[in-house]
Amino acid sequence: MPDRHPSPAPDDVVWVLPGGTGDAPHHTSLLVLPHSGGNAHAYAPWRDLLPEGVRLLVGQYPGRGARFSEPLPETMADLVDPVLASLPADTDDLVVLGHSMGSLVAYEVARALTEAGRPPRALVVSACRAPFLVNPSPVHPENLDDEALVAAIKERGGTENGILDEPELRELVLPSIRADFAIDDAYHSPPAAPLACPVVVFGGSTDPVVPADALGRWAEITDGPVTTHVLPGGHFYFNDQLEDFLTLVTGVLDGCAVRPEFA
Numbered sequence: 001m002p003d004r005h006p007s008p009a010p011d012d013v014v015w016v017l018p019g020g021t022g023d024a025p026h027h028t029s030l031l032v033l034p035h036s037g038g039n040a041h042a043y044a045p046w047r048d049l050l051p052e053g054v055r056l057l058v059g060q061y062p063g064r065g066a067r068f069s070e071p072l073p074e075t076m077a078d079l080v081d082p083v084l085a086s087l088p089a090d091t092d093d094l095v096v097l098g099h100s101m102g103s104l105v106a107y108e109v110a111r112a113l114t115e116a117g118r119p120p121r122a123l124v125v126s127a128c129r130a131p132f133l134v135n136p137s138p139v140h141p142e143n144l145d146d147e148a149l150v151a152a153i154k155e156r157g158g159t160e161n162g163i164l165d166e167p168e169l170r171e172l173v174l175p176s177i178r179a180d181f182a183i184d185d186a187y188h189s190p191p192a193a194p195l196a197c198p199v200v201v202f203g204g205s206t207d208p209v210v211p212a213d214a215l216g217r218w219a220e221i222t223d224g225p226v227t228t229h230v231l232p233g234g235h236f237y238f239n240d241q242l243e244d245f246l247t248l249v250t251g252v253l254d255g256c257a258v259r260p261e262f263a
Contacts, residue, residue: 010086012066014059015040019052028093028121028253031057033083033102033109036184037153037177039064049246054253057091059083059105063176072179076187080108094120095253100209100235101184103128107221110195119197122252123222126202127210127235130217131189137209138185141178146170153177156209157236195222200252202229202245204237 014031030050032043040060047056061079062070073079083105087094094113098106103125110123129136139152150164163169199222203215212230219226229248231237238245 013082013086017047017056029055031096033059033098033105035100036180095122096120097124099126107131122198124200139181141181198224204233207235209235
């Protein structure tokens with residue numbers, strides 16, 4: 001009997017967006033893992049704000065985009081394992097970045113690569129609790145009807161209200177958002193060997209989900225140096241200052257520390 005859900009194509013799991021013409025050699029890859037309910041489309045525009053020599057890789061989770069027909073994710077492994085299996089073979093010099101729940105995915109990817117002897121050059125995490133902590137702001141999507149879930153999403157931001165206010169579009173996106181929130185609610189990592197790579201932590205100064213004073217706990221997951229940047233704004237602080245934010249990220253890609261003048 002044929003497999004009802006064959007393995008997705010690697011390009012559907014990890015979008016590969018090289019700079020310039022696409023033929024220029026790249027020296028560094030930036031792997032971006034989206035937030036709860038997020039998709040690769042939201043992060044693809046970052047390509048235009050990154051140096052041409054950087055190859056942008058963006059993860060696409062099950063249940064969205066070309067992976068829409070796949071079963072919705074139920075565990076963190078459902079998000080992490082396909083990404084690991086779909087990284088381009090020539091991904092040697094890698095920085096892994098995640099936002100919100102994507103930071104937890106990024107941590108698990110970095111940990112798996114480290115255990116495999118291929119540690120990333122750096123881990124960049126944004127607006128997220130440290131992975132060994134229980135979620136302090138669970139959504140409990142299993143207890144919310146669609147209207148209550150939409151209200152919770154709007155409070156956090158990051159999803160266009162036009163999508164949430166249009167019944168047909170909302171029907172398409174809410175299942176994956178529910179699935180992601182359930183994973184985020186349940187996840188916390190057992191004690192693990194610390195990473196060796198640098199960790200750069202970002203957060204919003206008025207983020208109600210992950211207060212800025214909670215970001216320091218990320219220092220406990222690595223033996224490498226840790227840098228923290230608190231930028232103006234809420235949970236999706238970078239939306240209003242994307243060029244400045246990606247200038248800081250470019251500093252990480254360049255291997256140098258950049259302090260924000262606007263913080």
